[in-house]
Amino acid sequence: MNPNRLAAICHLMEKHQAEQLIISDPSTIFYLTGTWFSPGERLSALLVKQTGETLLINNELFPLPENFKIPTYWIKDTDDQIRLMADLITCKKIAVDKNWPARFLIPLMELLPDNHFSLATPITDGARLIKDASEQNLMRHASSLNDSAMKLLSQEVTEGVTEKQLAKRLAEIYVELNTDGFSFDPIVAFGANGADPHHEIDDTPIKNGDSIIIDIGCKKDSYSSDMTRTFFFQEVSEKSREVYETVKEANLLAIQAAKPGNRFSDVDKAARDYISAKGYGEYFTHRTGHGIGIDVHEPEDVSSSNESILKPGMIFSIEPGIYLSGEIGVRIEDLVLITEDGCEVLNEVSKDLTILESKE
Structure with a gap:
């Protein structure tokens, strides 16, 4: 005990x-x-x-x-x-x-x-809700492994690959990294499939100009990780670039709001207000984040209705998104740990817009 x-x-x-x-x-x-x-x-x-x-x-x-x-x-x-x-x-x-x-x-x-x-x-x-020092270190380690998996998986995107093939490769990568497996069923969504925030992986093949949402998490030593990155294949349209940069800035603004004394609703507001100001408010259809620890979804919600105060030791996701039906989806997710004077971002995979090129 x-x-x-x-x-x-x-x-x-x-x-x-x-x-x-x-x-x-x-x-x-x-x-x-x-x-x-x-x-x-x-x-x-x-x-x-x-x-x-x-x-x-x-x-x-x-x-x-x-x-x-x-x-x-x-x-x-x-x-x-x-x-x-x-x-x-x-x-x-x-x-x-x-x-x-x-x-x-x-x-x-x-x-x-x-x-x-x-x-x-x-x-x-x-x-x-308040993670002790041991739990914080376990969460850092699980997130580091998940970062490595994201980097490796992004290198597997090539001409003709399907969502299911990438998901299968992810399972192999988690074994290679000595994780304890998935913390949840991954989401891999190409192009218009990404407009469904909880798209179920299918046999859709990649095509030029597609957005690629990869939402993944592994378990390690009984603690969960969770992150999302959105890439583009071969090329990116100006509209897709605008949507991406809007989501990225919303993510960064929400991270800035993640500090002791603020409320969960303040974090949600920082992301949601920016996306709304850019004209995409109606396309941000979910909460900004959720708690995480032993379970991948734990209290508390990062939502407009949650007035609970942020305290050091809390760990939760920040994952704003924009979903344009029939076109694309963009989501960028990090885990953050509330510290005494701000927050520590547990993920290190770049959030710069990245165009993945097909392997020769």
Whole structure:
């Protein structure tokens, strides 16, 4: 058990008046224990009291590492598991993981009608939102590997290559770089396909003048990376150049706004206002970014509606884009770490407009 992270959880439990916590999310359990659990559909939960006392409820079908030191209550498939769990709930004010299935929660609530149940999100997400020094270094390393992958993949763009072929090559590159695989399904979008922000990779071949959106991320040591670059193949039109430079400047302005004391909405506004001023506001159709860490999508959203304050240790993406239906898409994404006086950009791949030439 990581004592500092447990202390952060307990502090937030006190703040939010929760006496006992039910955690089922594998990422949050890993955050606290350093051990991954994959119980599938079976009941498994880490109980945490405000005092710091912990107890893992675990099915005997899933053995634990020998060095796992947390007290464990073993259950069987044939047990009345919810009733056994109810007996282990010794406090009245219970905060429940947002990912815990209703098929477990509702029967537990029926067995404990006098208990007060609340959502644990402000506690678990609140603790994970601020990355400690170890996490920051892991995120730097994962991002560095992703930078290397982007550079290598861009060299694979050649006449006739398809989106699927590039994605297949990316998987090979991640193996060559000794990553732990994808942090999400990559996006490779040529030309008009890029106008769909979440385009699903297909057999579209590259053609001259296409924009090339490459949105990729790898896992390393259980932490995620995520970045996007947009290239052009062989040539670029003046309109495409204008769109690209608009997105690039919006990205840079949002990075400038990413500093302690500002709000997430300030970061979104910096990017969105610039794109709107250039006449493309209606074509920037998504939030400016998202939190990231163990999971590729974590709180908080970088959006116009999020008034939360930026604090040192937060890591999130900045990824403005412009999407012109039937024409092109451009998105540029970096991860940033909020520091004491600004932010550190975790990606180093150039954002200068780059025209990729076909190999001879």
